[in-house]
Amino acid sequence: MKKKLPVLGKPTPAASQRGLAAKPVKSGASRPEFPTRGEAYLKAGLLGGATLLAGCGGSAPAPKQPAPVTEPAPVAQEPAPTPTTTQQVATDQPAVPPQQAQQSMPPPPPDQGPPPPPPVDPALLVNGSIDGQPLASQMPKFKVHREGGGIGPAEDMWDPSEVEAYVSWQMAKEGKLALKSNYQLDFDGVQLTLAGYDPDKNIGYAYYDKFGGDTAAPKDVHAKLDGWMKANKAAILLIEVGRVPDTATMKGKIMKFMTQVKKHPPATGPLSASAS
Amino acid sequence: MNALVHLTHDCNLRCPYCFTGAKFAREMSAETARRSAEFVIDHAKEHGQRAVFSFFGGEPMMAYDTLREMVLHAEKVAEERGVHAVFRMNTNGLLIKEEHLAFFEQHDLIFILSIDGNQAMHDAERRTESGHGSFEALAKKLPRFLEHNPGMMASVVVTPTNLPHTADGIRFLFDAGFRFLIIKPDITQPWSEDHVAELSRQYELVAEDYLARMRRGDDLYLNLFDDKWINHAKGAEGISIRCDVGTSQISIAPSGNIYPCVRWVKEEEDTVPRLGDVWQGFIPHKLDEIRAASHAPKSPCNDCSYNDGRCANECACEHYSATGRIDTPAPALCEHERVMVPIADRVGNTLWREQNPIFLRKLYPKLAQIRTNRPDDGAKGATP
Numbered sequence: 001m002k003k004k005l006p007v008l009g010k011p012t013p014a015a016s017q018r019g020l021a022a023k024p025v026k027s028g029a030s031r032p033e034f035p036t037r038g039e040a041y042l043k044a045g046l047l048g049g050a051t052l053l054a055g056c057g058g059s060a061p062a063p064k065q066p067a068p069v070t071e072p073a074p075v076a077q078e079p080a081p082t083p084t085t086t087q088q089v090a091t092d093q094p095a096v097p098p099q100q101a102q103q104s105m106p107p108p109p110p111d112q113g114p115p116p117p118p119p120v121d122p123a124l125l126v127n128g129s130i131d132g133q134p135l136a137s138q139m140p141k142f143k144v145h146r147e148g149g150g151i152g153p154a155e156d157m158w159d160p161s162e163v164e165a166y167v168s169w170q171m172a173k174e175g176k177l178a179l180k181s182n183y184q185l186d187f188d189g190v191q192l193t194l195a196g197y198d199p200d201k202n203i204g205y206a207y208y209d210k211f212g213g214d215t216a217a218p219k220d221v222h223a224k225l226d227g228w229m230k231a232n233k234a235a236i237l238l239i240e241v242g243r244v245p246d247t248a249t250m251k252g253k254i255m256k257f258m259t260q261v262k263k264h265p266p267a268t269g270p271l272s273a274s275a276s
Numbered sequence: 277m278n279a280l281v282h283l284t285h286d287c288n289l290r291c292p293y294c295f296t297g298a299k300f301a302r303e304m305s306a307e308t309a310r311r312s313a314e315f316v317i318d319h320a321k322e323h324g325q326r327a328v329f330s331f332f333g334g335e336p337m338m339a340y341d342t343l344r345e346m347v348l349h350a351e352k353v354a355e356e357r358g359v360h361a362v363f364r365m366n367t368n369g370l371l372i373k374e375e376h377l378a379f380f381e382q383h384d385l386i387f388i389l390s391i392d393g394n395q396a397m398h399d400a401e402r403r404t405e406s407g408h409g410s411f412e413a414l415a416k417k418l419p420r421f422l423e424h425n426p427g428m429m430a431s432v433v434v435t436p437t438n439l440p441h442t443a444d445g446i447r448f449l450f451d452a453g454f455r456f457l458i459i460k461p462d463i464t465q466p467w468s469e470d471h472v473a474e475l476s477r478q479y480e481l482v483a484e485d486y487l488a489r490m491r492r493g494d495d496l497y498l499n500l501f502d503d504k505w506i507n508h509a510k511g512a513e514g515i516s517i518r519c520d521v522g523t524s525q526i527s528i529a530p531s532g533n534i535y536p537c538v539r540w541v542k543e544e545e546d547t548v549p550r551l552g553d554v555w556q557g558f559i560p561h562k563l564d565e566i567r568a569a570s571h572a573p574k575s576p577c578n579d580c581s582y583n584d585g586r587c588a589n590e591c592a593c594e595h596y597s598a599t600g601r602i603d604t605p606a607p608a609l610c611e612h613e614r615v616m617v618p619i620a621d622r623v624g625n626t627l628w629r630e631q632n633p634i635f636l637r638k639l640y641p642k643l644a645q646i647r648t649n650r651p652d653d654g655a656k657g658a659t660p
Contacts, residue, residue, distance in 0.1 A: 012599050013464035013597070013598050013599075014600075014606045014607055014608070017607045019468060020469065020472065020607035020608055021610070021611075022576060022604070022606070022607050023576065024576055024583070025581045025582050025614060026579065026581060030582075030617055031581075032508050032586075032624055033625040034505070034509070034627075034639065036509055036510070040639075040640050041640070244427040246426050249426060
């Protein structure tokens with residue numbers, strides 16, 4: 001039985017919609033051909049414990065009969081996706097559940113840390129690097145997506161680490177910088193965690209994101225940074241993200257800053273003995 | 277918690293379709309504003325949420341002094357309580373000046389602009405008390421608004437009166453630089469079969485334009501399409517998030533009374549469910565009643581093929597305004613969705629077949645990320 005709600009006491013607006021009706025669509029209904037995320041990710045090997053990543057999404061043809069989300073086919077029976085150069089799992093082997101795979105693998109040798117990173121050709125670093133690695137050929141992107149809604153405004157959401165990756169890439173590329181992430185700077189009475197900093201060229205940036213729970217830099221820090229910039233000691237860009245970040249605006253800020261830095265570059269070399 | 281704060285019942289416009297009731301000069305008092313801020317922040321802290329203040333009206337800029345004081349007070353209280361406060365506003369934009377933009381900038385207040393497309397569409401409904409269209413005055417401000425916030429969202433209402441200009445109006449907004457558009461039909465108007473036929477024609481034109489923009493790489497949001505695609509892509513998860521009436525969203529009237537949603541803030545009428553006030557808190561049984569009713573199955577939607585997240589039939593207060601029942605959508609809404617769902621499906625199918633990179637990134641972000649991270653993508657010119 002329908003629950004009775006407060007009575008309006010007059011004809012409702014719906015009564016004026018003559019000739020129109022609320023009626024369910026049962027036959028001949030339109031259907032999307034594109035899959036649900038569950039279907040797409042399952043096919044891509046992102047669900048169900050498999051690790052194969054390629055041959056999905058962007059290069060996959062539209063599935064004629066997408067697998068039902070509620071009863072996914074076992075991953076081991078799925079045809080193996082097309083291999084790529086980045087794949088690390090042999091495609092002629094059926095995928096095995098992670099637990100089983102773990103059991104069948106030999107235990108790691110004791111007291112052995114992670115393998116050292118492969119040596120990087122220094123020539124690849126001259127045009128900019130981040131944490132000793134050359135810049136990716138493709139610019140990183142960050143996505144702003146929307147959540148919530150109803151009749152009120154939905155929320156814009158983003159991942160601050162994605163925005164940082166974008167800023168680091170732009171800045172390193174523009175200034176040919178060798179950026180170090182999360183650099184702890186202790187200089188002139190100011191302690192800062194810089195999201196990216198080149199300790200040789202003394203150029204970098206600090207990133208404050210309200211969405212990530214950061215509070216904005218205090219005014220005295222602003223003043224110190226301005227002072228360092230004017231004295232050609234260090235050039236540190238403060239990026240304070242409050243509203244929805246936008247690549248064009250962000251890039252504009254970086255370009256403006258780097259143009260200024262190129263005109264008046266800070267002195268190279270160690271900033272101070274206390275900088276780590 | 278998302279609190280829609282109605283700072284005033286007054287407005288500088290007299291749009292015939294406005295659902296917020298009679299326009300009279302009753303502003304929220306400073307004391308009520310402060311108490312409202314504390315109430316929302318305390319509730320948010322208790323439930324581990326952010327405190328989102330969405331200023332509403334009437335026209336909230338008519339009560340700018342109260343808005344300003346409330347933002348400052350809320351920031352202070354939020355900091356003391358360790359809660360993240362966020363500020364939003366729905367506005368017609370006409371009263372916003374440079375000094376206001378500076379305040380918004382400083383306090384990260386993002387506003388959604390009510391603008392109904394181009395001049396013909398906008399002035400058909402959005403008029404001053406003397407009956408003059410408000411487009412010309414607003415259009416002068418658009419470049420500065422978009423400079424202030426390039427991601428500014430436009431809220432557009434479609435009615436039987438402005439319907440013939442819908443496609444041109446939406447095209448105008450995209451051309452003007454808006455990237456996020458929310459189009460809502462006013463389903464409380466006397467729509468007819470002829471109107472529905474015209475709606476279909478207009479939406480076909482909108483679809484053609486949106487498809488062309490996506491094909492050329494414009495990263496835009498138009499709720500008519502994107503919400504349906506994303507809700508389908510999300511599957512069952514997509515259905516449950518669209519109406520949070522009486523749960524994580526409330527409306528606070530200038531008096532401090534709490535209502536389930538914006539359409540119910542009509543203090544001159546005693547026919548709407550009031551959930552309590554900011555001094556005494558929620559009335560538990562009223563809250564339970566409204567939650568139960570808003571979560572009840574909609575009639576006659578249960579066995580409809582489109583009731584899978586693609587149909588926008590979840591807005592409880594919209595149903596109530598049109599039919600007097602939370603669980604019964606208006607005929608005009610159903611007709612609108614029966615027009616729009618197949619169009620959105622068709623455009624989505626086309627973009628999927630074409631493997632449009634923007635479409636894929638919107639719907640399947642994990643796949644897009646994998647492809648972006650693959651180091652050989654750039655060399656091969658693969659889609660991001």
